[in-house]
Amino acid sequence: MLSALTSLAAQQGRSFWMPTQGSTFAPEVDGVFQFIFWLSVFFFVIIIGLMTVFVIRYRRRPGIEADNSITHNTKLEVFWTVVPSLLVLVIFYLGFRGYIRARTVPGDTYQINVLGKKWVWSFTYPNGFSTNELHVPLGRPVSLTMTSDDVIHSLWIPAFRIKMDVVPGRYSKLWFVATEKGEFPILCTEYCGTGHSDMLTKVVVHEPSDFMKWMDEAGNQYEGMNPAEAGEKVFKKYGCFACHTLDGKDHPIGPTLKGLWGKMETLSDGKKVLVDENYIRESILDPQAKIVKGRTPSMTVFKGMIKDEEITFLIELIKSLKD
């Protein structure tokens, strides 16, 4: 997943300080960034330049005393109080303009609901279909209405230069117009625990016509697949890879699914349980009900998020991964 995101970022052209410009906000934010940057460079060079000149020119030499006649100069001090004050007002205004634009959602947006959960994102489209990756059309205003099921998360799309916290018990909003086709990383930027740095996904920007096609195909997403293949798709869709592997490598948070089928597990209360259809179903819908010895109860509760059909596919996937 990480390496996939990496190669994505590497493909796109970008500036020294900033990632690819992928939305209408990006050029404006970058412009303000550049303005502050060069202004800062200007003042920094003056300050450090003068400091260096003074240290060399006025270094202590025998017989030369410091000139102690200068103790203040009101005109000069008023000057260097007023000039920075005016400059920061300009900076404030530039930031204010862009921020208000980013927080004022226009009326005619394509609306997507976002749910943050430890440690997966779920995006629900107007037709009720949901994905783990965000798919949006190019050039059309899209708004995200976001909430969290547990702790505070924060959704950041660096290429779009937007970020907003995703808070339980309230809805927050973001909007954007994507200007660049392709795939860009989405990251969680509010610390949310063990899997915080793996709460990653991507936004896929389609041509508007491709977006419609994608939506149609995604509607019957499991067509033509055998159950185990469909299970692998479900596994990706719900971000199960954040805590589980399919290749037998142990993950620090959750067990690998390879070789899990038919295993006899010891629970934290000492009881034993056979990994069968019912146990897997319960572990997905109510993961805290039975905790395997040595594991912590940290899995996302998928009750209400996943369809019965999809659970069946997952069970078939686990069966297929029997040693």
Added chain:
Amino acid sequence: MTSIPVPGESARPVATDAGERNYLTAGRGLASWLFTVDHKRIAILYMIGICSTFMLGGIFAMLVRIEHWSPGATITDSGETYNRWFTLHGAIMTFLVLVPSIPAILGNFALPLMLGAKDVAFPRLNLLSFYLWLIGAVGFVCVLFLGGIDTGWTFYTPYSTTTATKVGLAGLGAFILGFSSILTGVNFLVTIHKMRHPGMGWFKMPLFLWSLYATAIIQIVATPVVGITLLLLVVERTMGLGIFDPALGGDPVLFQHFFWFYSHPVVYVMILPGMGIISELISIYSRKHIFGYSFIAWSSIAIALFGFLVWGHHLFVSTQSAVMSTIFSLLTFSVSIPSAIKVFNWLATMYRGSIRLTTPMIYALSFLFLFGIGGLTGLFLGTLSVDMHLHDTYFIVAHFHYTMMGSTLIALIGGIHHWWPKMFGRMYNEAVGRLAAVLTFVGFNATFIPQFLMGSRGMPRRYYNYPLEFEFLHRASTVGSFILALGLFMAAYNLIASLFHGKKVPDNPCGGASLEWQTTSPPHLHNFEKPPVLTDPYDMEDLYWDEETGGYRSRSVEGASGGS
């Protein structure tokens, strides 16, 4: 107190024979230190304590840096372990090191001396402050051994109310530390009001005292808020009272407002005393009267007051309303002005000076450089639209390390070097001191400049794992942190070695014009054997170099004792 005038000699005996009665030798045994009410000894207790916790916090910093040598598992394969490391690093450095640091060590040592006073106003309260700090520190060490905490030093709800780690104990520790901070503030405030040398008006005080005064105001007004907030957090955790957790009917963003109402002003508790030290160092080592005394003095007060009105800039993307964010952004820029004034005044002080690159002066110049970067990068973050991109990334991590570590701690280390001969009567090795200062400076920049770049390019903070594209910058940062650690250890070694091998120093080896340089090095148990003579703290022309003792002497002090 009777002085026998000796021809060709100042009235006061030279430093060396004061050794019998100085504060270090006035009482012997452990008890004489543990139950001391002498502000100078309490300063040294704090110095030992704070340096120990600084080392502990530093170990966690190094663990974090080493872990980032490569993405995924480097020295731990568990995000949970990593989360404990960065939390303990932040919590220890903030609550145990940075907040008390300069006031507790150098403020305690120098404040009464600079005022010409015998001690602080409430010496027993001062000792109580130290023990409260110690209890808080022990609390944090207990947290460490009981499995640590994983909330980040900011304790954001509802994560902090739902995690299984030791948040309650850490919260109580921080609560107790708050009292230590408040009591120090009260003590300094009263001491400055009531115990100035007769004739020392407010605008005759050294600027370090102005900065400590401004700091005391913040400590007294802001600290109770975080105390109550952490208590509410503990109440919610233990009794299930719904204050912050939306599942119980609370408001998680309310916690952020409460928390930053304290925690933003508190960054000025860290930086203001540092600025005060720099005002002293630049003037003394440039042999120049400070430029624009009253602008610097008032800018400290302005920072303390404006600092209370900007907390909302931590919440630009927290779902705080756009109107509030706008107001907080505007107010945030107001606080940059007094800081800019100080920087320009320090530069003007160096103009036509007679500058010597002593170890403290190198730290002071480092401060100008690092605070320059720290301050200017603050402009990016105060700017609403740009902050939307940079918030909670490595850019912000780099920014606050430049202000809190690059500025506050560099000022502290510079100040310790400056007052060290006064504290212990011995001089450290100047060459080693300079080398350590340069290494610290180089290491610091190497550590944190790559972090700015990572942040704006897309690296969020508090990430155990990271995309491979950031590996090079992370490695550069880690290499820098080792250079930084080397510089710090070298400085510590140099200071400690001076206690055993350092050359003895006269009363005023570095040429300060404030009152503490009129007493012996180390000072007498009661600070001054005879009442100090009030002088302008920045009148460098009053001092002249005396080859015989290897120190500076004051014409007005000699004039006063010659006349009596």
